Amino acid sequence: xxxxxxxxxxxxxxxxxxxxxxxxxxxxxxxxxxxxxxxxxxxxxxxxxxxxxxxxxxxxxxxxxxxxxxxxxxxxxxxxxxxxxxxxxxxxxxxxxxxxxxxxxxxxxxxxxxxxxxxxxxxxxxxxxxxxxxxxxxxxxxxxxxxxxxxxxxxxxxxxxxxxxxxxxxxxxxxxxxxxxxxxxxxxxxxxxxxxxxxxxxxxxxxxxxxxxxxxxxxxxxxxxxxxxxxxxxxxxxxxxxxxxxxxxxxxxxxxxxxxxxxxxxxxxxxxxxxxxxxxxxxxxxxxxxxxxxxxxxxxxxxxxxxxxxxxxxxxxxxxxxxxxxxxxxxxxxxxxxxxxxxxxxxxxxxxxxxxxxxxxxxxxxxxxxxxxxxxxxxxxxxxxxxxxxxxxxxxxxxxxxxxxxxxxxxxxxxxxxxxxxxxxxxxxxxxxxxxxxxxxxxxxxxxxxxxxxxxxxxxxxxxxxxxxxxxxxxxxxxxxxxxxxxxxxxxxxxxxxxxxxxxxxxxxxxxxxxxxxxxxxxxxxxxxxxxxxxxxxxxxxxxxxxxxxxxxxxxxxxxxxxxxxxxxxxxxxxxxxxxxxxxxxxxxxxxxxxxxxxxxxxxxxxxxxxxxxxxxxxxxxxxxxxxxxxxxxxxxxxxxxxxxxxxxxxxxxxxxxxxxxxxxxxxxxxxxxxxxxxxxxxxxxxxxxxxxxxxxxxxxxxxxxxxxxxxxxxxxxxxxxxxxxxxxxxxxxxxxxxxxxxxxxxxxxxxxxxxxxxxxxxxxxxxxxxxxxxxxxxxxxxxxxxxxxxxxxxxxxxxxxxxxxxxxxxx
Numbered sequence: 001x002x003x004x005x006x007x008x009x010x011x012x013x014x015x016x017x018x019x020x021x022x023x024x025x026x027x028x029x030x031x032x033x034x035x036x037x038x039x040x041x042x043x044x045x046x047x048x049x050x051x052x053x054x055x056x057x058x059x060x061x062x063x064x065x066x067x068x069x070x071x072x073x074x075x076x077x078x079x080x081x082x083x084x085x086x087x088x089x090x091x092x093x094x095x096x097x098x099x100x101x102x103x104x105x106x107x108x109x110x111x112x113x114x115x116x117x118x119x120x121x122x123x124x125x126x127x128x129x130x131x132x133x134x135x136x137x138x139x140x141x142x143x144x145x146x147x148x149x150x151x152x153x154x155x156x157x158x159x160x161x162x163x164x165x166x167x168x169x170x171x172x173x174x175x176x177x178x179x180x181x182x183x184x185x186x187x188x189x190x191x192x193x194x195x196x197x198x199x200x201x202x203x204x205x206x207x208x209x210x211x212x213x214x215x216x217x218x219x220x221x222x223x224x225x226x227x228x229x230x231x232x233x234x235x236x237x238x239x240x241x242x243x244x245x246x247x248x249x250x251x252x253x254x255x256x257x258x259x260x261x262x263x264x265x266x267x268x269x270x271x272x273x274x275x276x277x278x279x280x281x282x283x284x285x286x287x288x289x290x291x292x293x294x295x296x297x298x299x300x301x302x303x304x305x306x307x308x309x310x311x312x313x314x315x316x317x318x319x320x321x322x323x324x325x326x327x328x329x330x331x332x333x334x335x336x337x338x339x340x341x342x343x344x345x346x347x348x349x350x351x352x353x354x355x356x357x358x359x360x361x362x363x364x365x366x367x368x369x370x371x372x373x374x375x376x377x378x379x380x381x382x383x384x385x386x387x388x389x390x391x392x393x394x395x396x397x398x399x400x401x402x403x404x405x406x407x408x409x410x411x412x413x414x415x416x417x418x419x420x421x422x423x424x425x426x427x428x429x430x431x432x433x434x435x436x437x438x439x440x441x442x443x444x445x446x447x448x449x450x451x452x453x454x455x456x457x458x459x460x461x462x463x464x465x466x467x468x469x470x471x472x473x474x475x476x477x478x479x480x481x482x483x484x485x486x487x488x489x490x491x492x493x494x495x496x497x498x499x500x501x502x503x504x505x506x507x508x509x510x511x512x513x514x515x516x517x518x519x520x521x522x523x524x525x526x527x528x529x530x531x532x533x534x535x536x537x538x539x540x541x542x543x544x545x546x547x548x549x550x551x552x553x554x555x556x557x558x559x560x561x562x563x564x565x566x567x568x569x570x571x572x573x574x575x576x577x578x579x580x581x582x583x584x585x586x587x588x589x590x591x592x593x594x595x596x597x598x599x600x601x602x603x604x605x606x607x608x609x610x611x612x613x614x615x616x617x618x619x620x621x622x623x624x625x626x627x628x629x630x631x632x633x634x635x636x637x638x639x640x641x642x643x644x645x646x647x648x649x650x651x652x653x654x655x656x657x658x659x660x661x662x663x664x665x666x667x668x669x670x671x672x673x674x675x676x677x678x679x680x681x682x683x684x685x686x687x688x689x690x691x692x693x694x695x696x697x698x699x700x701x702x703x704x705x706x707x708x709x710x711x712x713x714x715x716x717x718x719x720x721x722x723x724x725x726x727x728x729x730x731x732x733x734x735x736x737x738x739x740x741x742x743x744x745x746x747x748x749x750x751x752x753x754x755x756x757x758x759x760x761x762x763x764x765x766x767x768x769x770x771x772x773x774x775x776x777x778x779x780x781x782x783x784x785x786x787x788x789x790x791x792x793x794x795x796x797x798x799x800x801x802x803x804x805x806x807x808x809x810x811x812x
Contacts, residue, residue, distance in 0.1 A: 001039060002091050006061055007047055008035045009073050014054035061088045097121035110136035113203055115193040123216055130226050133202055134194025137187070144183035145169065148176055166191045202230030210237050210276055212283040237272075243279050296743055297729055300750050308718055312711065319660065321706040322632075322699075325769060328762045329628060337621045347609035348407070351375075354624065355605060358631050358770040360577065365641040367570045368634035371627050375608040376576050377569065386562045389575075390555050396604075397551050397579045401544055403606040405537040412502065412533050416526045423494045423522060430457050430486055438475040438482075453482070459489035492518040495525060502529065506536045507584070544582075544601060551579050551601075580604070631770055632702070639705075640698025642774035644690060648682040654693070655679055664696045705772050713764045721757050725750065 015032060034042070034050055048059055061070055062085060071077070076084065095108045097119055112119040114135030145165065149157040152174035157165055169184055176184060197203075203224040211217050217235065224231025237244060315321065340350030354371040361368040369377060380396060383389035433456055449468050453461040461482070463471065471478045495518045503510055510532050517525055544550050555562065558578060564571035582601035585594055612620065647654070654665065655678040666674045669692065677685055728749055735745045 003061060003088050004039045004042060006070060006073070006088075007051075007059055008039075008042070010059070010061070010066060010069055011035065011047065011051045011054065011056065013069050013073055014051060014056050018054040092118055094118040094120055113197065115197050123211065123220055131203055131223060133197045133229050134190060137190050141183050141186055144180060145187045148172070148180040148184060152176065152180075162191070198230055201232055204231065205233035207233065207235035209241055210235055210243055210280070212243060212280060212287070214277070214280050214284070217280075237276065243276065243283070293743055297746060300747055301725060304750070304754050308714065312714055315707055315710045315714075319703075321703055321710065324710070325706050325765065326629070328765055329625060332759075332762045332766055333625055333628075334621050337624060338617045341612065341617050341620070347612045348606050351605045351609050351612075357767055358628055360573070361631070361634055361638065361773075362577075363638050363773070366634045366637045367573060368631055369573050369576075371624060372604050372608055373573060373576055374627055375611060376604045377572060379608070379611065380572060380576070383566060386559070386566065389562055389565050389572075390552075393555060393575060393579055394545070394552060396576075396607075397602060398545050400602050400604045400607040401541050403610060404602060405541065407606045408537060409530070409533060413526075413530060415501075416498065416529060419494055419498055420522045420526065423490060427487055427490055430459070430490065431483060433457065434482055434486060435479075438479055441471070441475045457486055457489075459486055459493070461485060461489075488518060491522070491525075498529065502533065506533075506540075508536055510536075550582055554578055554582075576604075628770075635770065635772075636695060636698035636702055638698070639701035639774065640694035640696070643697040643701050644682065644694055651681070653679055653681070658700075661696065661700045664700065665693065668692055668696060706769070709765055709768055709772075713761050713768075717757055717761050717764065721753070724753065728753070 012032060012035060015029070032050075034046060044059070051059055057065060060066065067081065070084075071081065074084070095111070095118070097105065097108045097112075098121070101108065108119060109129050109131060111117055112135075113131045113133045117135070146157040149155045149165070149168050149172065153168060153172050155168055157168065160168065166188075169187060172184070205220060205224045207217065207220055211220075221233040224233055239245075315324075318324070336353070337350060340346035340353075343349070351372050358370055360370045360373055376396060380392050383392055434453075437453070437456060449471055450461055450463045453463075467478065492514060496514045499510065499512055499514060499517075512528075512532070517528065520528075542549070546552065555575070555578070558575070561571055561575055561578070565575050580600060580602055581598055583596045584599045586597040587593075588595045647656075654674070655662070657665070662674070662678075665678075668674075669677065677689060682690075728746065732742045732746045732749070735742045
């Protein structure tokens, strides 16, 4: 790099001599525009060609013909050539001081003040450390010099400063041994170099840019001339530096171009220094405002953080969390039920949400229906005999299939209408793009028109060689043909997507060929697809309903359940679940065989949605809330029995229970009664004792689950919320362009986001609270599903069974 800089200066020096210019005037010359290119982009061949025009026979700096010119350019004497010549080959010897070399930092700084030392440092490295002129003198060398003075000169060198020590060494005439003589010689050389460095001006700091803050520039200047030592500093600033580019650099550059001043001119004007200082003042003011507002921004987040942490502390310390969860249910259900009844499609969406939140519970200890099955049980009523029960189930299933078919047909019709509107918009947009392409098409250069059109229109375009030549010669003659091909391609893509979606939904293969269907108008395509959907739905109804339908056959095959259903609500629930589940033929990817898989064949959501009273939102809210509270009690029974089985199977005693659970037991049984049963094996306890203990065990287990659920939900939501708040804080400054106070907008948006955070926490807790089941209960649910009486949405899906010998790893 040093060589290339001197070569460019050598060419300019030759140009000055060739044009009879005795002194550098730094006027811009078009002939030397090449020299203003970045050094790494300059080619040696171009430099040789330019130099030869002005009498340079060689570009070698060490060539005798260029020696005097180089010395004149650098204003050096012939005696300096010995030190200058090695730089042409190896560059300037230097040390780099940055964060990567922190282990060598002290050694680099110790040598930074030596004669001829060059140290390249970042503006942060080595700050606050004095750089001694002449370099650092080692302690061992200084100790040997002091020893020589003490033994040979009968002096006390330890109280001397460096100048006094130098005078004493120079006056020392006694004979020294070899080590002492070496130390004294090195000391004299060190002091000579120190004097030479001082004579030359001390440490010189060169800054390659100006920082946004004047404080940083002053710290860099302060590296030199410390503690009375001589020193100097000089800063270089380019017009395209960030600081000048933001504040006035463009205007200054245009001014220099107007006066045709060469880019190599070192500009030293008070005007530029003033602009730099004003720029730094502006940036410092802006940074001060940022720091001032940062505390106000933090105050907003701190208030929210305190509220969240207070809530977490309450969850940690509160003994019973049932009231908090009940409050979340009450807060969330009211608005959701009200909005669900007001929306035309709201009732079935509300029931679908409730079905997902609280699925039917099927365990050996308790069975509890979802809200949809509860409505279906109420609609089923109390049958008089098995035939009446069967007929009621068939009528209820027929109504469910009818309403579901109506909903599916309406959904497909809406989907096709949206597809038609999308097709119309895409066609208009792509036709405009095609017209613009044809209007600007030229044959100035070879091009793959088929690939360009395919990429532009996002439709496969096929052109023969003759068509491509015709398109280049006369684009407008191909316009109508390309427009028709575009419309056909877009329609074909839309038809393929629609057919694929619907065939997967109905699990059928329809007798349509997309290529033949796509040539027709969209309304005709829509009509044929809807007709096929109606046929599929009719076949579905015939397969499920009637005396020989799947539902009737399954009911006949479960006569014991029909008998029990006359008197037991749980049996009627199992029969309702039986009507919703069927089997389909599927493919097992492991065995590569066709197998029977369990699948939903109908749902009661749509038929029960028609039974909801749209005007009684408060009554419905209370009804749903009461039902979910009943589900909580059913879970208490399930958890309690699971805890009892766990204690019994592990041969534990009630005395080993946690202290809060034992206190609750003592409150129920009395201290004496609990002491009597605490040390007894559970197998020796009566069923009455178990019935009294199970609710207590279940309540405590459910409370532990609520605590874990609340803490995990708050933690996950809060971490995500902090990320979104940081993004808001970074982007809110853009509000100032709309003449709005960023801080006010930040507080407003933060308040909205925090309200959404609390709502998100409530929704997550409600969505998960009914899905926790003990492992034994989920295994029982799977056994029931194998018998053909499984629920629509099994709660056991929350804890899937692990394959034998294969454990699921957790990430930490």
